[in-house]
Amino acid sequence: MVVRTDFPFRVVEHEDMGIVLPDGTRLSARVWMPEDAPANPVPAVLEYIPYRKRDGTLPRDEMMHPWFAGHGYAAVRVDMRGNGDSQGLMDDEYSPQEMADALAVIDWLSRQPWCSGSVGMMGKSWGGFNCLQAAFNQPPALKAVVSVCATTDRFADDIHFKGGCLLGENFGWGAVMLSFSSRPPDPALRPDWREDWLRRLEAEPWLAPRWAAHQARDAYWAHGSVCEDWSRNTVPAMIWGGWADNYMNTVAALVEGAPAPVKGVVGPWVHQYPHTAVPGPQVGFLQIALRWWDRWLKGVPNGAEADPAYRAYVLHSEPPDASAKARAGHWVAEAVWPSPRVVPQVWHLAAAAPGVSHPRTPVGYLQTDESPDGFFVEVATLQHLGLAAGEFFPMGLNAEMPGDQAGDDALSVCFDGPELMAPLQLLGAAELTLRLSSDRPLGFVVARLCDVAPDGSSVRIAHGMLNLCHRDGMATPAPLVQGQPVAVTVRLDQMGYRLAPGHRLRLALSNSYWPFVWPSPQAGVLTVTAGRLVLPVHPGADRSEWTPPPAEHAAPWQHLVLRPGQSRRFVEQDLITGTRALVVEEDGGDVENLTHGLCSGETMTERWEIAPDDPLSARAVHVWEQRLSRGDWRIRTRAEATMTGTATHLRMQARLTAWEADRQIFLREWDEEVPRHFV
CATH class of the missing domain: 2.20.50 (Outer Surface Protein A; domain 2)
Incomplete structure (x- = not known):
């Protein structure tokens, strides 16, 4: 990691620049810009989030925003309405008011004497969501976005529901926001801090029940989901994700769906910016983002629009480690996505023959030939299965990533492939189709793909889940008819992974996954009588196809x-x-x-x-x-x-x-x- 203190432009900082919205509410912005920006206007790059610029995100802000300012941009970090040092009250995440404010801020920035009129927007997580949402609304001054760890679908792929399953993180995030939003402005900036604080406390929403009440993909979730109309995604976008984060699907979805110039990068990282995230290797995120800003905000003909559409770090087989500081792997670069290099390979689920046992296979096998006899297996897993699943969005090294899956595998219904004689490289999303019936009206199925080493240790490659009430669509759930067979398809998360020779690919099935998924009201039994797994097989490469610049940042706080x-x-x-x-x-x-x-x-x-x-x-x-x-x-x-x-x-x-x-x-x-x- 390189710490930069010398820049092409001398930087000045404004710690509390006021942005007054149309209704009179004043938002507080911390702004870094080149010293000569008033005489030589520059584009503005906005980060707009509720996480408090005065203390919350300050450590990362000071390593990132002055760096952009030093390279010729006005870097603007705004506290959202009702948070940090900004006035007003916040009512929900991604609300119409939040977006109206964002569009007003973009317009305000474009009209400042130190701004050239071009605005970019960037952010991670909440800020990654709302910069995509702002681009969806197409404000004239917004010329490009850089989004990290975000989603295009607020119901199918966020912290509330996944595959229609209610996530434990829905409650967890509600508790986080109850705490985060309870803090007052800084009295050094707001003489009225106490009055404002009491207003915030009185208006504080308890959001977890509100989110949990919307158990179908209704208008509440459609709002802010940019996949609602791909044709509106016309603003050039660079989208980043990490395999250790649960927003890895967004990169492929946006690259494939948006008509705008879109470039995607997925690395080994947790829920952090890629120049500081673990597991390593970190990359020069700031330099790559600068290249994007230069192309779309300044019109520099640097060829950024011709970069590969999708660049992904393919993880290599290694022992499981819930606190991995780095992961072995290599980069692949795809000119287009979906890639013609990725070929579907079909594996069928088959039961073990009577009297045949295998220490790694409690139930059956994965094989390329379909068994003419079919099979019959019951999935009725214990409720504590899932304790090795890790966090929905791990932030660092405190055992937040998935650990050894062997314990959860032992509680699951597992199908193992043959011992690999050559590497098996996967890039994309696997799809599992099952024929099953349930003895309960409510239930879900979880599928995990794992890399099983010769010593029996198991690394989770990807997982997917489906609330069986949503078998016919996320917007039209219906309880199961008990005992009636249905065909269901589970799309697993995107992955980039190479299994080593001597290892086995495992499919583990369960109908519990605590605490990642909140349990069904009754411990049901799923009876599976057929199954087919389609794998996205990539030919691999002898060496990395992309060498990213080394990570660097401005001086820490x-x-x-x-x-x-x-x-x-x-x-x-x-x-x-x-x-x-x-x-x-x-x-x-x-x-x-x-x-x-x-x-x-x-x-x-x-x-x-x-x-x-x-x-x-x-x-x-x-x-x-x-x-x-x-x-x-x-x-x-x-x-x-x-x-x-x-x-x-x-x-x-x-x-x-x-x-x-x-x-x-x-x-x-x-x-x-x-x-x-x-x-």
């Missing part, structure tokens, strides 16, 4: 660690009741910003517990604490959230408490139930 943090992640088993629990403890410590003196810190605990034989025992408890101080000023907030379920409803409770110094000044509680129609 100046800070003092007041109290170091620590992390713990472990699985508990109650030897009396059999209950299993995944416990996550993240103490971020406390730090002081040496530039403006604000001290900040946060602490989080999660507990996900379930009994192996009782889906209604599922219980999630999350507690978040936020701390801010400077001198004699000190505030603290605590968000506590609990989720449980009955046979007919999901129950989500929350409590938000705020203290000023040592005096409690706010307390609010929620207790909401959501009917279980399809989950």
